[in-house]
Structures are given as C-alpha cells and as structure tokens.
Amino acid sequence: DSGVTQTPKHLITATGQRVTLRCSPRSGDLSVYWYQQSLDQGLQFLIQYYNGEERAKGNILERFSAQQFPDLHSELNLSSLELGDSALYFCASSDNYGTALNTEAFFGQGTRLTVV
Amino acid sequence: AQKITQTQPGMFVQEKEAVTLDCTYDTSDPSYGLFWYKQPSSGEMIFLIYQGSYDQQNATEGRYSLNFQKARKSANLVISASQLGDSAMYFCAMRERNTGNQFYFGTGTSLTVIP
Numbered sequence: 001d002s003g004v005t006q007t008p009k010h011l012i013t014a015t016g017q018r019v020t021l022r023c024s025p026r027s028g029d030l031s032v033y034w035y036q037q038s039l040d041q042g043l044q045f046l047i048q049y050y051n052g053e054e055r056a057k058g059n060i061l062e063r064f065s066a067q068q069f070p071d072l073h074s075e076l077n078l079s080s081l082e083l084g085d086s087a088l089y090f091c092a093s094s095d096n097y098g099t100a101l102n103t104e105a106f107f108g109q110g111t112r113l114t115v116v
Numbered sequence: 117a118q119k120i121t122q123t124q125p126g127m128f129v130q131e132k133e134a135v136t137l138d139c140t141y142d143t144s145d146p147s148y149g150l151f152w153y154k155q156p157s158s159g160e161m162i163f164l165i166y167q168g169s170y171d172q173q174n175a176t177e178g179r180y181s182l183n184f185q186k187a188r189k190s191a192n193l194v195i196s197a198s199q200l201g202d203s204a205m206y207f208c209a210m211r212e213r214n215t216g217n218q219f220y221f222g223t224g225t226s227l228t229v230i231p
Contacts, residue, residue, distance in 0.1 A: 033219065035221075042207065043221040045219070055218075101148065102168055107160065110160070
C-alpha cells in the first residue's frame with residue numbers, strides 16, 4: 001500500500017459529462033502530481049501542485065482543471081468529456097519541493113475512466 | 117526533446133535469464149535522480165530502484181540493478197534471474213533539481229517472461 005488513495009477506482013460516464021477524481025496524498029507529502037495513461041501508452045504528465053499551489057503544468061487540456069485543498073487532498077476535474085479521454089488517471093505524491101531528489105513518487109491505484 | 121527515452125517497446129526473456137531494459141535521459145542539470153517503476157497488468161505503479169546523479173556506485177535492490185553510465189546518459193535496468201511475475205510494463209523516470217521535483221517518465225517497455 002503506497003499510502004496514496006484515489007477515488008473512485010472505476011468511473012463510466014457519457015460524452016459531454018463532467019467528472020471529479022479525488023486523491024489523498026501520503027501523509028506528510030506536500031506535492032501531488034496527476035498523470036494520464038491512455039491504453040498502451042506511457043504516463044502523460046498533467047499537472048503538479050505543491051502545498052496548495054500549482055507548480056508545473058504538462059499537457060493538460062483546457063477542459064481539465066485541478067486543485068489542491070488546504071488538507072492537501074487534490075481533485076482533478078474533467079469536463080465536456082470525449083471518448084478519447086478514456087484512460088487510467090494516476091495521482092502520485094512525494095515530499096518537499098526542490099529538495100529531496102531521492103524520494104520516489106508514490107502512486108495511487110489509479111482511476112479508470114471510461115467515456116461512452 | 118524527450119527527457120526520457122525508452123527505445124524498446126517490447127522485450128522477451130526466458131525464465132531464469134537476465135534481461136536489460138534500456139533508458140537514456142536528457143538533462144543539463146547536474147543534480148538529478150533516476151527511477152524505475154514496474155506496472156503489472158493490474159495497473160498499479162511499483163517503485164523498483166533509484167540512482168542519484170552523484171552516486172558513485174550502481175544501485176542494486178535484490179534482483180534489480182541499475183547500470184548507470186553518466187557520460188552516456190544512460191540508466192539501464194538489469195533484472196537477473198527473471199521470474200514469470202516480472203512480466204509487466206517498466207517505466208524509467210527522472211527528476212531534476214532545477215525543475216522542482218517534477219517526474220518525467222519514458223514511454224515504457226513491456227517485458228514478457230517466457231517459461
């Protein structure tokens with residue numbers, strides 16, 4: 001158990017809808033990362049938050065947004081969903097920003113989103 | 117330019133043999149860390165091994181070792197005595213000090229262990 005909790009594990013929704021994916025990081029971790037993994041693809045970095053602030057942005061669509069709350073949990077909001085958004089969405093957490101390079105990112109189990 | 121390159125989409129290895137999964141990286145930051153993760157078919161991401169840019173020796177963790185060639189910017193994963201349970205996707209990743217802990221991942225290598 002990595003200590004990172006993602007809910008829900010599975011989500012099936014229709015095109016055009018909006019969903020929210022939730023992530024609770026490992027206790028003490030201030031950084032949260034979101035990744036998208038489409039079928040047979042690598043991990044596409046979406047966005048990183050550190051202690052409530054956005055730190056880095058990757059290939060995140062404008063229809064997607066995220067935030068990190070004061071209790072450090074994070075939510076990824078996906079709107080106007082398209083078939084191509086079907087993927088496994090991972091949240092990962094790690095420690096301090098810009099210091100400990102040797103600490104790995106701890107991944108949640110992922111949320112498998114299916115858009116029909 | 118890609119930060120992490122994994123050129124082997126798929127690899128096969130006989131059970132009990134050793135296998136090397138390739139990873140090259142691109143950075144101008146002298147301080148960085150390199151990671152390997154395993155993703156079995158169940159989907160979770162499992163951390164395997166870490167190598168720091170200043171580490172003098174190659175990292176080892178059980179049957180996993182990292183062949184770190186700094187001048188070539190390569191960080192290949194060696195799995196010794198392959199087991200059927202090693203069949204999975206393997207991802208190489210890097211973290212740079214200057215980009216504040218963001219993890220860059222490669223596209224992965226699918227390893228199949230043949231009985």
